[in-house]
Amino acid sequence: MPSIREPPPPARSASAPGCAPGPSRSANSRRSSPPPAWVEHDPEAIWASVLSTAREAREAGGPVAAIGITNQRETTILWDRDTGRPLHNAIVWQDRRTAPLCEALIAEGWADRIAERTGLLIDPYFSGTKIAWLLDHLGAREAAEAGRVLFGTVDSFVIWRLTGGRVHATDATNAARTMLWDIRRGEWDAEICARLGIPLAMLPEVRDCAGDFGETDLLGGRIPIRGVAGDQQAATMGQACFRPGMMKATYGTGCFALLVTGAEMVRSRNRLLSTVAWRLGGKTAYALEGAIFVAGAAVQWLRDGLGLIASAAETQALAEAADPAQDVVLVPAFTGLGAPWWDAEARGALYGLTRGTGRAEIARAALESVAFQTRDLWAAMRRDWAAAAAPRTAAPEDAAAGVLRVDGGMSASDWTMQRLADLLGVPVDRPVVRETTALGAAWLAGHAAGVAPGPEGFAETWALDRRFEPAMEETERARRLALWDEAVGRTLTRR
Incomplete structure (x- = not known):
């Protein structure tokens, strides 16, 4: 095979607005108007x-x-x-x-x-x-x-x-x-x-x-x-979620949650994915996965699309200042809805707008949409896990199986993580090392090279930064979840 030469200077990214190539163009050509939903x-x-x-x-x-x-x-x-x-x-x-x-x-x-x-x-x-x-x-x-x-x-x-x-x-x-x-x-x-x-x-x-x-x-x-390893599986290993029943969620542009099921593949009854968590030494471990297409991308939309904020850091203060009497709900189906809905034709919608709605309420709705979507994944995964016939190595009293471990850029937002714990009704653990995707890839390489321990030894190095405990009253939690469920129901194109 030929040797690889130095790459040319990087071209302008085709993901930037207005520069996606057409079907018959070369990789370096551009179109002025990319078709909708092409990335x-x-x-x-x-x-x-x-x-x-x-x-x-x-x-x-x-x-x-x-x-x-x-x-x-x-x-x-x-x-x-x-x-x-x-x-x-x-x-x-x-x-x-x-x-x-x-x-x-x-x-x-x-x-x-x-x-x-x-x-x-x-x-x-x-x-x-x-x-x-x-x-x-x-x-x-x-x-x-x-x-x-x-x-x-x-x-x-x-x-x-x-x-x-x-x-x-x-x-x-x-x-x-x-x-x-x-x-x-x-x-x-x-x-x-x-x-x-x-x-x-x-x-x-x-x-x-x-x-x-x-x-x-x-x-x-x-x-x-x-x-x-793919990014979400690398993050799962970086979070030391090696025991069946453990679950992590990574918040970047989208959100991806994995619940490890172990040696047996669990077939979802709730429109989740069954996937490979890792394969080590020729042995495969499986997981249930749910994908949220828009998480951090909702904040980017506030900044770049609407011009409501200058930076993502502003959203926490806005969410805290939002009028609690206003029930503004954002369903961020900009490119369809992912798990557990899988509606490719759904598009985003804002519900509950009034004359008093301002950027604070919309910013809160954007952050809260991430927690609402995670709740849908958590509930579906726990139903699948409870119904699975596969033998489990995680005992029911294993505390780690009732906790969500989080990482990625949005996990730095204390407000979002607290609202996540409130709407899930379970503790949310944020680790000291939040770049768990890179950590998981580094551990794999080190393990294969003989300079890093096996899964159990690596799990002992995981360290907690902060635990967010649920603080919302159950009646308020139920009320807000009902608002979300109604909004999603109105947005879906597939009933």
């Missing part, structure tokens, strides 16, 4: 950022035992095997352009088969339909069948670049998010791939999360790559 990134900009950041870290630190990689999971990239160049911009997990294909799959009766094998619901969120769309619109299916076009999520693309094209691989957590991977059998599903017209030759090899992903010589000397 793309420039793979070369991603690579340039990864390489420059890794080099800065290498120069600032001491010896490196191994590299760990974590990434946006479903974001999809196709590239040329010979040149290593992307065929198109990366289609991001938030992108909804494949909704018609998903509807066709559902109409054809694929929903149960895909859920049983992959643990996923049919939705544009996942990589499978994104790959099919790219192959169709780039006319690249014949080249893919010949093995000249490769697919990968961001981790796989970065591994390819770091190793100079010697390794085309991913880990089990990322494979589990493609809608193409049989999570029980641990292999690509030939039947699903055939229906979508996706050649098996273009798919990466799937390896353990802590394992051998090759070496790189781009950072000074030869450094092994030994840890890979």
Whole structure:
């Protein structure tokens, strides 16, 4: 394989307003008016950022035992095997352009088969339909069948670049998010791939999360790559949620909650996802997952879309100053509603507006929408977990199974975390180390390299920053949850 050259200067991100490329354009071209609900990134900009950041870290630190990689999971990239160049911009997990294909799959009766094998619901969120769309619109299916076009999520693309094209691989957590991977059998599903017209030759090899992903010589000397996990699974491990029944929620642009179910896959009865939590030593652990598409993005909307705030830090003071007599509710379905609703056509709405509604009430509604959505996930997960027939290693009295561990940018907001505890009715624990995604990836690499302990030893290093205990009266909690449920009911396009 050819060696990887220095990347060109990063192009302007295709996710910026007004610059998404059209279906037939190259990865560096731009459109002035991107179609609604399309979200793309420039793979070369991603690579340039990864390489420059890794080099800065290498120069600032001491010896490196191994590299760990974590990434946006479903974001999809196709590239040329010979040149290593992307065929198109990366289609991001938030992108909804494949909704018609998903509807066709559902109409054809694929929903149960895909859920049983992959643990996923049919939705544009996942990589499978994104790959099919790219192959169709780039006319690249014949080249893919010949093995000249490769697919990968961001981790796989970065591994390819770091190793100079010697390794085309991913880990089990990322494979589990493609809608193409049989999570029980641990292999690509030939039947699903055939229906979508996706050649098996273009798919990466799937390896353990802590394992051998090759070496790189781009950072000074030869450094092994030994840890890979999708961002939410990396955060689950970074939060030391290793025991069945433990649950974490990560708050970034969206929110992703995982409840670890252990060695047995629990099939959700409440429209949640069954997924791989990790695969270590050839043994797979599973989890239930719920995805909220808009969490921190609601605050960004207040700032960039409405101009109500100059910075995210203002929202806490505004929420505290909001009129408690006003019941303004935001359903932030800007790109549809995720779990447990899975309504791709729903769009955002504000309810309860009066002449007295101001930016404080709207800011409170934006923060509170994150807590409301988390409550929906928590309730659905706990119902699934209580009904599961799988044997449990976590005893009922295990206190950690009745607590939500939180991380990510929004977890820094004391007001939001307190409101989360109030609406869930359970304690919310914020750790000292909030960058748990990076921590989980680092632990995987260190564990595989023999310089970090196993799961039990690593769990002993987890440290609590603050516990938020529920303080809201039960009657008020019930009243606010009823307002939310009514608002969601009005917003849904699927009853």
